[in-house]
Amino acid sequence: MVAYTRKDVSTLTRGERRRFVGALLEVKRRGEYDEFVRTHIEYYVSDGEKGLRTAHMAPSFLPWHRRFLLDLEEALQRVDPSVTLPYWDWTRDRTTAGAPWSEDLLGGTGRPFDQRVMTGPFAYDNGEWIIRESVTDGDFLTRDLGRRREPLSLPTRQDLDAALADPVYDVSPWNSTSAKGFRNKLEGWGSGRGPGSWRNHNRVHRWVGGHMVGGASVNDPVFWLHHAFVDLCWSRWQQRHGAGARYLPARPPRVGDAQRGQVVARHETLPPWDLTPDQLEDHSGVYRYA
Amino acid sequence: MFVSREPQGPEGPRACSGTRRDALRALCVSALALAVVPVVAAAWPRHERGGDEAPTFDETYQGRRLRGMKADAGGADHLDHMAQALRAPLQGQWHVTVDGRPLHLMRRADGTYLSMVDHYRSYPTALEAARAAVDELGPGRRLTVAGGEGGRGGVHA
Numbered sequence: 001m002v003a004y005t006r007k008d009v010s011t012l013t014r015g016e017r018r019r020f021v022g023a024l025l026e027v028k029r030r031g032e033y034d035e036f037v038r039t040h041i042e043y044y045v046s047d048g049e050k051g052l053r054t055a056h057m058a059p060s061f062l063p064w065h066r067r068f069l070l071d072l073e074e075a076l077q078r079v080d081p082s083v084t085l086p087y088w089d090w091t092r093d094r095t096t097a098g099a100p101w102s103e104d105l106l107g108g109t110g111r112p113f114d115q116r117v118m119t120g121p122f123a124y125d126n127g128e129w130i131i132r133e134s135v136t137d138g139d140f141l142t143r144d145l146g147r148r149r150e151p152l153s154l155p156t157r158q159d160l161d162a163a164l165a166d167p168v169y170d171v172s173p174w175n176s177t178s179a180k181g182f183r184n185k186l187e188g189w190g191s192g193r194g195p196g197s198w199r200n201h202n203r204v205h206r207w208v209g210g211h212m213v214g215g216a217s218v219n220d221p222v223f224w225l226h227h228a229f230v231d232l233c234w235s236r237w238q239q240r241h242g243a244g245a246r247y248l249p250a251r252p253p254r255v256g257d258a259q260r261g262q263v264v265a266r267h268e269t270l271p272p273w274d275l276t277p278d279q280l281e282d283h284s285g286v287y288r289y290a
Numbered sequence: 291m292f293v294s295r296e297p298q299g300p301e302g303p304r305a306c307s308g309t310r311r312d313a314l315r316a317l318c319v320s321a322l323a324l325a326v327v328p329v330v331a332a333a334w335p336r337h338e339r340g341g342d343e344a345p346t347f348d349e350t351y352q353g354r355r356l357r358g359m360k361a362d363a364g365g366a367d368h369l370d371h372m373a374q375a376l377r378a379p380l381q382g383q384w385h386v387t388v389d390g391r392p393l394h395l396m397r398r399a400d401g402t403y404l405s406m407v408d409h410y411r412s413y414p415t416a417l418e419a420a421r422a423a424v425d426e427l428g429p430g431r432r433l434t435v436a437g438g439e440g441g442r443g444g445v446h447a
Contacts, residue, residue: 044396046397046404048397048399057399112428114428115431135406136407136427136431136432136433149425150425177399177400189412191400198410202411203410206411213409213410214407214426215406216406217409217410
């Protein structure tokens with residue numbers, strides 16, 4: 001199989017945008033999309049709780065979302081084989097008028113009163129994007145781009161570079177308090193208060209607002225564009241640091257380590273799939289980024 | 291490479307954290323408990339604003355009623371009794387409501403809290419996480435009756 005290409009969302013042709021949106025709406029119509037929303041809610045296990053963490057606050061944040069994106073991409077391709085996931089480089093495409101938010105792609109921000117998205121294919125009035133799995137009781141998609149009440153900016157090139165520069169994939173205790181390591185710097189959990197305490201990936205969820213900042217963030221299709229860029233950053237980090245830049249931990253934490261049984265090591269199975277992080281480290285045979 | 295089974299739907303078996311499942315089930319229970327809350331409400335100890343370390347809070351913030359109780363807080367006897375009857379949550383877990391609707395909080399390893407409304411940063415106390423959730427909701431949005439777990443509890447948007 002020839003690897004397919006994931007493109008920068010700002011380079012999509014009008015036809016590519018139309019086919020991507022069309023495939024998303026069809027996956028939603030088939031009832032498959034809401035299962036992705038539920039899966040993400042279910043696998044969001046916080047690190048102050050007991051149990052295996054796979055999707056967040058854990059080393060497997062990156063491979064978990066890589067496989068999650070592939071599942072969605074396969075669902076889209078069952079509808080239209082020409083479709084691939086675009087990515088949103090939020091270090092370059094930084095405004096509410098940026099490429100993701102165009103009328104023929106994801107539409108714009110929500111209205112002030114209830115954050116309801118009013119434009120584009122995912123606006124409630126089109127009747128094709130009814131929210132069924134949510135923390136809030138409206139069945140419309142919500143956004144608050146840039147956070148009007150308390151504005152914040154998207155992460156900068158420098159913010160992202162600070163993560164990419166770390167040569168170690170992840171460090172003990174392998175959670176949201178790991179002060180070093182590429183994974184947590186990219187995922188974006190900091191300590192203390194204020195804007196410095198949420199970075200990169202987390203900060204982008206916050207900048208989009210509405211559904212994207214809550215547990216049901218997958219309801220906003222920008223979730224996939226955001227995470228495709230996060231996935232690209234993992235590849236970039238591997239290229240930058242060479243063959244030694246491997247997923248960690250290589251082996252499960254020792255007996256007596258509080259993280260034993262709570263994180264997935266390189267050769268352990270990553271639920272809900274029968275795959276290991278090791279098997280997900282190299283995507284070059286499946287897709288590449290342009 | 292990358293060959294895997296699909297994630298399975300609710301009807302299929304799933305290799306998933308039992309803790310999370312339990313937490314979701316617990317949410318349904320707390321929704322049930324809240325349905326009978328008027329009887330119990332008077333027994334909740336009141337605490338002044340700013341009592342962030344207190345095991346309970348009850349305040350109006352941005353026009354919303356915020357109430358919270360830590361599971362191991364020593365409440366009135368009949369409340370303890372009811373909590374046990376409804377399968378008591380884990381020690382240290384908070385039950386928080388906004389206008390009577392459950393707001394599920396999660397704990398971070400550093401002891402801070404995040405809510406289902408605001409999932410990508412955390413707050414030093416449960417009360418601050420609840421206030422931040424109200425800020426995030428704004429004037430025009432409410433929590434679902436089922437709390438934070440979406441469709442698993444059978445209550446849809």
